[in-house]
Amino acid sequence: MTQLAALETTQTIDSQQRLREIAIDTGRRVRRSVWDNYQSGLNLIEAQTLLKGEDRFVQWLETEALPEIEISKSQAYNLINNAKRFESYFREFTEAEFVEFGKLSQTAMNLLGSPSTPEPAIAEIVSQIRSGQSINAAAARRAIEKHVSQHTAEEVQTLYAEVGVFRATAHPKMPWIFETEGYSRAFRSLDEAAEAAEGIRQTITARRQQREVATCSRCRHQSIDSDSFRCEATTTTHPINSDPGAAGCRLYKPQLPVAPFTPAPVSVLESAEELPTAPFISAPAFPPTDEFPIIGKTERVPYDFYSTPNGVVQSLLERVSIAGRVMEPCAGDGAIAKHFIDKNFADCFTNDVHVYEGFDCDCHLDAANGDSWEIFSSQGEIDWVITNPPYGNDLPIQILSHAWNHAQVGVAFLVRLSFCEPCDSRREWLQSHSDQLTHLITLNPRPKFRKDVAGGDQVTVAWMVWQKNFSWEALGVHCPFSFVNWTN
Incomplete structure (x- = not known):
C-alpha cells in the first residue's frame, strides 16, 4: 500500500496506471536530451491534471515519481516551466525533426524557460534553431538581454x-x-x-x-x-x-584636496550603515559538545570527508543573511544541506563526488571540474554556494573559483584559517576579490576533526564569505582585508 492509497476514492484505476506510466517514462527520458526533458515536462503537466490539485501532485511527486525519476523537486518544476514556455513552439515538431534542426543546450533552455523571459526572446531563439544554429547559454542570454534591457551597449x-x-x-x-x-x-x-x-x-x-x-x-x-x-x-x-610609516598600501599617504565623495549605492547594501557590523568575528561553535565521529588518528579519511557540526553551520547562519537557492557542492552526509532542506529555509541543490549512506545528493560530480558546474547551473540558477570543501591538493581554491563564477549572490566556505595565506595557488584570487569579502568568522573553540584515546586533532577554521553585490570601495570604506606577499 503506497502513501497515495488515500486518493483511491477520487481516482480511477486507469488514472493510477497512467501516473505510473508517466513516472517510468519520465525516469527513462530525463537528462538524456533537451527533447526528452521537454517531453518529461509535458508528462509532469499531465500528472498535475490527473491529480486535480497541487497538494496531491506534490505528494505523488515526492512518494511515487521522484524515486523513479531520480531528480529533485526543484528540478521537476524546472521541467514543467520549460515545457509550458516551449509547448506552443515545439508541439509541431517530431523528435526526428527536432534533431535535424540546430541544437539547444539544457542550460539555454532553462534560461529561456524562466517566467521572467520575454516571449519575443524565445521566439527569436526558436527561429535560430529552425535555421540550423546551435544555441548555448551565452546566445540565450544575448537574446534575453536584447528584449529586456532599457539600454544599448x-x-x-x-x-x-x-x-x-x-x-x-x-x-x-x-x-x-x-x-x-x-x-x-x-x-x-x-x-x-x-x-x-x-x-x-x-x-x-x-x-x-x-x-x-x-x-x-x-x-x-x-x-x-x-x-x-x-x-x-x-x-x-x-x-x-x-618607509614603514606610509599609510594604506605603504607606498604613499594620499591627501584629497576635495570633500569626500559619496559613491552611488550598490544594489544590496544601500549605505555604510548596512556594512557588516563585525567582519572579523570570533564565533562560538556552539553547542560546545558538538563533535565529529571518532576515526583513526593517523589514517586520512577517504575523500577528506569530515562532517560539519550543527553549531558550526548555525554560527554562519546567525551572522550572514542567506536566501534564495543554495548549492552545496561537497555535501557529504548532508550536514550543511539539511539546515536548508529540513527547515525549508531555502531551496537547496546538493552534490558530492562520493555516495554516503543516509543522504542522497542530486548529483555526484567532481566539484573541482568546471564542466560539472555547467551541469549544476543547468538545473536552475544558483544564488549561494555554501560548503565545507576537502582541504587537500588545492581543492578549496579550485572549487571556490568555480563557485564564485556561478553564484549570483555570494559564497560561504568553511576553510582552515591558513587559507588566508596568499600562497601561489590562491594569492591572485584572494587579492582580486578582497573588496567583496564581507565576513571572516573564526570558530571558538576549534572544532575537533578527529579524536581518539591518544589525543585530538583540533584545527582552526573560519567561514569566509564573499558577496557579489558588495564593495568596500564603492561605500567609501578602506577594505579591511589584504592578502600581501611581503617579499615582493
Missing part, C-alpha cells in the same frame, strides 16, 4: 568612456565587464552596468586625484612619482615603499 560604453573600457565577455552569467587601471567589475545586464556607472566613475576619479597629490609620509613633500613611487624632493630622495 553603445549607451553604456559612453557612460564609462572617460574612465575605462566597457565591453562584452563570453561568460554566460556575467556577459559584460568594465575594466580600468587594476579595477574590474562584471555585470549580469546592461541595465545593471548603467545603474552602477556613476558610482564607479566617482571611485576611479577619486583614485586618480589621490595619486596626483600624493604626499611622502617621511618628508611630507607633495610631489611623488606615481610610477616609481619615489620622492622627488631634492634633499631627501628615498623609495617610498621602504
Whole structure:
C-alpha cells in the first residue's frame, strides 16, 4: 500500500496506471536530451491534471515519481516551466525533426524557460534553431538581454568612456565587464552596468586625484612619482615603499584636496550603515559538545570527508543573511544541506563526488571540474554556494573559483584559517576579490576533526564569505582585508 492509497476514492484505476506510466517514462527520458526533458515536462503537466490539485501532485511527486525519476523537486518544476514556455513552439515538431534542426543546450533552455523571459526572446531563439544554429547559454542570454534591457551597449560604453573600457565577455552569467587601471567589475545586464556607472566613475576619479597629490609620509613633500613611487624632493630622495610609516598600501599617504565623495549605492547594501557590523568575528561553535565521529588518528579519511557540526553551520547562519537557492557542492552526509532542506529555509541543490549512506545528493560530480558546474547551473540558477570543501591538493581554491563564477549572490566556505595565506595557488584570487569579502568568522573553540584515546586533532577554521553585490570601495570604506606577499 503506497502513501497515495488515500486518493483511491477520487481516482480511477486507469488514472493510477497512467501516473505510473508517466513516472517510468519520465525516469527513462530525463537528462538524456533537451527533447526528452521537454517531453518529461509535458508528462509532469499531465500528472498535475490527473491529480486535480497541487497538494496531491506534490505528494505523488515526492512518494511515487521522484524515486523513479531520480531528480529533485526543484528540478521537476524546472521541467514543467520549460515545457509550458516551449509547448506552443515545439508541439509541431517530431523528435526526428527536432534533431535535424540546430541544437539547444539544457542550460539555454532553462534560461529561456524562466517566467521572467520575454516571449519575443524565445521566439527569436526558436527561429535560430529552425535555421540550423546551435544555441548555448551565452546566445540565450544575448537574446534575453536584447528584449529586456532599457539600454544599448553603445549607451553604456559612453557612460564609462572617460574612465575605462566597457565591453562584452563570453561568460554566460556575467556577459559584460568594465575594466580600468587594476579595477574590474562584471555585470549580469546592461541595465545593471548603467545603474552602477556613476558610482564607479566617482571611485576611479577619486583614485586618480589621490595619486596626483600624493604626499611622502617621511618628508611630507607633495610631489611623488606615481610610477616609481619615489620622492622627488631634492634633499631627501628615498623609495617610498621602504618607509614603514606610509599609510594604506605603504607606498604613499594620499591627501584629497576635495570633500569626500559619496559613491552611488550598490544594489544590496544601500549605505555604510548596512556594512557588516563585525567582519572579523570570533564565533562560538556552539553547542560546545558538538563533535565529529571518532576515526583513526593517523589514517586520512577517504575523500577528506569530515562532517560539519550543527553549531558550526548555525554560527554562519546567525551572522550572514542567506536566501534564495543554495548549492552545496561537497555535501557529504548532508550536514550543511539539511539546515536548508529540513527547515525549508531555502531551496537547496546538493552534490558530492562520493555516495554516503543516509543522504542522497542530486548529483555526484567532481566539484573541482568546471564542466560539472555547467551541469549544476543547468538545473536552475544558483544564488549561494555554501560548503565545507576537502582541504587537500588545492581543492578549496579550485572549487571556490568555480563557485564564485556561478553564484549570483555570494559564497560561504568553511576553510582552515591558513587559507588566508596568499600562497601561489590562491594569492591572485584572494587579492582580486578582497573588496567583496564581507565576513571572516573564526570558530571558538576549534572544532575537533578527529579524536581518539591518544589525543585530538583540533584545527582552526573560519567561514569566509564573499558577496557579489558588495564593495568596500564603492561605500567609501578602506577594505579591511589584504592578502600581501611581503617579499615582493
